[in-house]
Amino acid sequence: MVGAWAALAAAPAAAQGTVRRHLVYFRDKTGTPYSVAQPQAFLSARAVARRSRQGIAVLPRDLPVNPAYVNQIRGLAGSPRVLYTSRWFNAAVISCDSTTLTRITQLPTVRRASTLNRQLVAKPVPSAPVQVPDVVARGTQATRAQYGSAYRQNLQIGALAMHDAGFRGEGMHIAVFDAGFPGVNQISALQPLFLQQRLVSTRNFVDGGTSVYLRNPHGTNCLSTMAGNQTGFYIGTAPRASYSLCITEDTGSEHPVEEANWLAAAEFADSSGVDVISSSLGYTTFDPPSVSYTYADMNGRNAISTRAATMAARVGMMVVNAAGNEGDDPWHYISAPADADSIMSVGAVDSLGSHAFFSSYGPTADGRIKPTLAAMGFAAAVLSANGSAFRGSGTSYACPILAGMAAGFWQANPTLTAQQVIAALRATASQANNPDNVLGYGIPNFLTAYNVLHPNAPLATTARQLNSGEPLGIFPNPNKDGPLTLVLPVVLRGHALRLRVFDARGAVVVQQELPAGSSGEVPLRLGRLAKGVYTCEVSGNSTRRTVKFVQQ
Template identity: 40%
Template sequence: MLSLFRFCPLVLVCLVAGAAPLPAPAATASVPTARYWVYLRDKAGMHFEPAQYFSAPARARRLRQHLPAADSTDFPVRPDYVRGVEQASDSVLFVSRWFNAVCCRATPAQVRALRGLPGVMRVEAQTPLVLLPTAKYPAVRMSSPEPLTAAERYLARQQTASLGGQAFQKARLDGHGLRIAIFDVGFNGTDKHPAFQHLFRDKRVVATHDFVRNRESVYGGGSHGTEVLSCIAGRLPDGTPLGLAPQAEFLLARTERMLREVYVEEQDWLAAAEWADRNGADIINSSLGYTNRRYFPEQMNGRSSLVARAAGMAVRKGILVVNAAGNDGDDAEWRTIGTPADGDSVLAVGGIDPDTYLHIEFSSYGPTADRRLKPNVVAFGTVLAATPRGYEQVQGTSFASPLMAGFAACAWQQNRQLTVRQLFEQLQQAGGLYPYFDYAHGYGLPRASVFMSPHQAKIPPQVDFSKKDSLLSVIIRPEAAFLPGFPLPMFTDSVAALTPGEALKAPKLGREAIVGPAPVEAAAAPLPRPTDYLYWHVASAEGVLRRYEVREVRQRVVVQIPLRTLQSGDLVRVWFRGSMLSYLVP
């Protein structure tokens, strides 16, 4: 399993948007320094010309979404304030237009001086650095790829077919006209890999920047970005697409580092987001996440981390942010999503197993710390991707995220007048489970057919509720009580009712209990016998799930819930074969 990459450096090289990097005075050897954010009061007197700063695609994006040509967050930071911070601190590391703030190194005495500067609103300390060595990445030597197996070719087809790729292809939706920024650890070998020849031939990699070394080339460092890009726009030698948006344009940004200095990566993410905004990105794919090396689970609220706030600002600029949910679902110490996937306007993508369409065990669970739904949607967590060695099967929600980013590009191409918030809502509503949801699958695997045929016929309820003998039972209706060649009995030997304690453990049951359906558009791998799944959850009056589970249907009575475990105002929802039925507890 590949975890979300969190690589970091020994030295931060920061880019000031639209300006040359600021000089860094020599460090003070005798007095230790720490990192601080210096937040400034105003941008009074600053002049700004959007037409000179923003690229034509950036200006067009704002116009389409009825956003102003610029606002105060786009204006440059006052240079006199920056000079004051530079003179009073040990070194200036980064200047953010969006947050009107300067990141610097300073001693305790210098911090006191910084707080007294004109224009300084507040000074915030950063957590001490955590430096950890990681694996080194050798130079790329492209070898002749071994012939792909039948199983690998099948997986390559299914990772796009599962999302309705055929419907998008038939409608000639392939990401054309969309600009996607990818933030990652590096794109080792991307410029030489045959999977991307069409991108470089057509000059659709329009800009690159390495925020680790402050240079243009990103074709070094790690190869994770190469794998991620292939899940949006890569191709097999026979032309089979590995992602849904092979005709999109791309901005490639290296924001992750070879040594792990946790907070610096978030600053690089912010710098890359400001750069992507200026260069006209419509979508940011971030297969990255920050968890227990800096934060506690209760801080996954979309507000605590710098990177979550930066993602929220990107959305305000009209950019859809798609982020991997995380790979900690089987980690007993940290099972929840990471940041920036915790942002309320960030589309967090979980993973499912392509063999069974079940929740894949490593995919992180929601909700957020403030009990909001996460993940929002899911896609394959195991894919065939382009790597420096050719093509390989890889795992991680890192790859579910770019599959979803490509899906979003096709959906937006179909209706370019959608605002980013409208697109976000429509992507959720395209989920195969919608309006049902849970904290393993969100709204499920999105379907392209929803965008092609928005007025689809509603499926009548397939289940009924029965309240009897202190139990609330969920019973499959007679007309739905069969699978091809496999009629469902009313009861098998026994029907197990979940106790409150067992129900609360449902998210921990793994792939046997937390599962997802194979969508109609995708031909799932043959199963040994007909299989159907029923989802159910209990939501509080505030809409927070207190329990949820997905059960394999083997009989007509699928679930029996003791009434004593329910509270007044609870809402029991059941999803089965495309329809949902609800029961409000009086």
């Protein structure tokens, strides 16, 4: 957990000889070899396409830190280590002792520096998730059997209807920021991530490197509520989305470095072309002598993670963050970065839609309504690191449950911007006409929001109609130079089909006729495609299905 910018600047200097982490701010980006006219040098094709679709320009804030400035620091006596840099803040996280830090701050290219961690910390011991007795879900036996214990949390926000309409997150890229992901590479309900090549990337911003199947299982629990995909046992809200996993949180201590990790992860997600960030993290207090927040700091402007979340929203990502679990504590209010503007801050309810006693309250210190929306976070079904299902409580679970649905809603409405997606869900939620600082605008519902946007072509609401909505699939996704395979829903099999592929601007780049066949898998020969995000549309038998894929 991390303090405000002002608090960081005022913190006492580290003792000489002890190596700590510091956030070093540069004065400018003068002389940088990068240019906003050539964003492909520092942003992926998917990241550029995400901005283009939403009319967001690449700006000087997006340019990387000047490499010459970084090399100046690396060349100083004392062997300072540059752990990572921040484009948005024009800064770098440096590991060094106080003598070396003094040399760094004397460089003419450096504006100032702040110490991020105050003590060396042992590796944390994973804490057990909060568990409550299993709750029997109501509903049709068939549907409940398919979704297992995750049925109720999917039903509450309309994710069942979303899935039946063919939107399970295909082509959407979700980044999860958390404290660890042990067991993810072994849990049977998460194996489709690997078999279908939808685990795009991993980063460990605490230890360095890419190993993430370790540390605290909180991230595993949260990921499962979206990515779980084992029919008859557990299905999450975005079971066919692609994912990036980032460890940013060190549960063994609370210091400013964790928010710097969040910032670095957000910039990594941005450059990778991520659509949605799901973060079940919050910052209010941290260990002495670091300076803790006060409620006055929850104004959307002070915290590093809050500023980072705001920047992530400005470059077109949808940021979904837990509101916090301080509702029954003296703190009472939301935590950072849930106070950020333009993001979706998620409170927790039970299966009946009532406020969970622990869910943090709004408003922000500057009077804005928070949380934004709410989802099931009391007795929510999650998966443990050993693959078993249990029921746990926390806005930590409400956040990814809703993030998965929001990703599917964006998939269903690809012409919307991230901010328009949030606005559409907010405007049709259960308390849209009377928002408060308990549940915000209330509990959203995919079907309600979709049908308001499409009054002339609403989705079916009966089970018989919805069952025809099996989605279209494509793999591998992302794809490099290899062949693609189309996975047809039953309704399209055995029929002559028309295939069209659209680029990110909506232009048709491939058009083919596919002969009738009985197989559910059809090899595709699309020719040479430029790097970018594409939408594949298949129509036939009075049915149309679409799926997004990425060409790398």
